[in-house]
Amino acid sequence: MYYIGIDLGTSAVKLLLMDSNGEIKNIVSKEYPLYFPHPGWSEQNPVDWWKQAMAGLKELLAEFDKTKVAGISFGGQMHGLVTLDENDHVIRPAILWNDGRTGAETEYLNIVIGKEKLSEYTANIAFAGFTAPKILWMQKQEPELWKKTAKIMLPKDYLAYQFSGSFCTDYSDASGMLLLDVKNKCWSEQMLEICGVKEFQLPKLYESYEVVGTIKPELAKELGVSENVKIVAGAGDNAAAAVGTGTVGAGKCNISLGTSGTIFISSDHFTVDPVNALHSFDHADGGYHLMGCMLSAASCNKWWMDEILQTKDYAGEQTGISKLGENQVFYLPYLMGERSPHNDPDARAMFLGMSMNTMRQDMTQAVLEGVAFGLRDSLEVARSQGIEVQCSKICGGGAKSPLWQKIIANVMNLTLEIPKNEEGPGLGAAMLAAVGCGEYASAAEACEKLVKTKAVIAPDPVLVEKYEERYQKFKKLYPAVKGVLGES
Structure with a gap:
């Protein structure tokens, strides 16, 4: 069928x-x-x-x-x-x-x-x-x-x-x-x-x-x-994307790099983030999940490529970017305001740290890193509550970039598992349809039988240390510029 x-x-x-x-x-x-x-x-x-x-x-x-x-x-x-x-x-x-x-x-x-x-x-x-x-x-x-x-x-x-x-x-x-x-x-x-x-x-x-x-x-x-x-x-x-990547049951994690970006942590019991920086939602498997959502993720790169650089050669623009963890340019990824963890609809995107030595590749790298840093903001909220995440699935259009995968693995210090099928919500929806029709007894059974991993990306301790230093600077930027830009 x-x-x-x-x-x-x-x-x-x-x-x-x-x-x-x-x-x-x-x-x-x-x-x-x-x-x-x-x-x-x-x-x-x-x-x-x-x-x-x-x-x-x-x-x-x-x-x-x-x-x-x-x-x-x-x-x-x-x-x-x-x-x-x-x-x-x-x-x-x-x-x-x-x-x-x-x-x-x-x-x-x-x-x-x-x-x-x-x-x-x-x-x-x-x-x-x-x-x-x-x-x-x-x-x-x-x-x-x-x-x-x-x-x-x-x-x-x-x-x-x-x-x-x-x-x-x-x-x-x-x-x-x-x-x-x-x-x-x-x-x-x-x-x-x-x-x-x-x-x-x-x-x-x-x-x-x-x-x-x-x-x-x-x-x-x-x-x-x-x-x-x-x-x-x-x-x-x-x-739905979490089902499509096998992120069901307790303690599983999925990162989605779509128009928006999310970090999704599944649970079999109800949990509330005490500071409400993360969403506490029901899950498609019948359980629950915590989720941090940033409003602009892959859309940041799309905006940078399409509107600013005016190119469709996304992969070509990433070629030659090799000095990870050493970029002096920062990018705040708030094109449409921000949800997690800042809850600020008036937040806006910006580049900081440019100099006469800044090149086109540095700006592109900053966009990719800014999104990764934004996702880490939500991960840090989860970690502050004692939630331990060691590895994560990753999906979405942005996740097709090997460079972006590597940046996220090292910024967040997580092992990333790349699903064999990277169709996220569409695949998850089809799997839910199969469960509803009795093909599988539960979402968990469907995931166990259908979801396979094609690659694993482990963080590099040297890069993790470099990105740790960069992240500590990044997280000071939004508080410093909050309220300067936004709707008048």
């Missing part, structure tokens, strides 16, 4: 076809626009997601026996606010995870309601990208549109709704709304009251591997698949 994973990303939807043995049979990617109507804002049209997902599915299955498709599941960009009216029409463009408009609402939640209460209700505090502040913003700035809101959903769940008619979400994705009682896996009555949300406006909650419905008959006919194809809840992109 075949299982389909749909990874609804920020720049494109990627569709992956996997067979019962975990072999990837086909991958298709379809792009859609990203809109920035005001500085710091980030939006997309959910209808674009759906159109491209359907177009991608037809292309994905064109050369395969469509009757063998058993299940479809999802990995998706988290936190986005999708609103539908009573006729299921999209009310306004989705406000995305990397949107920074909700500074006032975030401050209200953290200061007026209070971080302690938020953490008690949801295990997290408010961040500008979370869904709850977006709801408050919409109520204040677009009250007429808010009055029309009958359904509130997350990006991937819009696709699940279109496929099945099931108004659903999963615990891992819902964890990032600031509306979920993460510990008890239910909607928080207190947060719904604070945010003026009725429970009927929110989707039914499922584990990531649970079946939420079957494909609509008319879609089955259009795609040429069986009407018995199961639609499985899926997971937020980072939890």
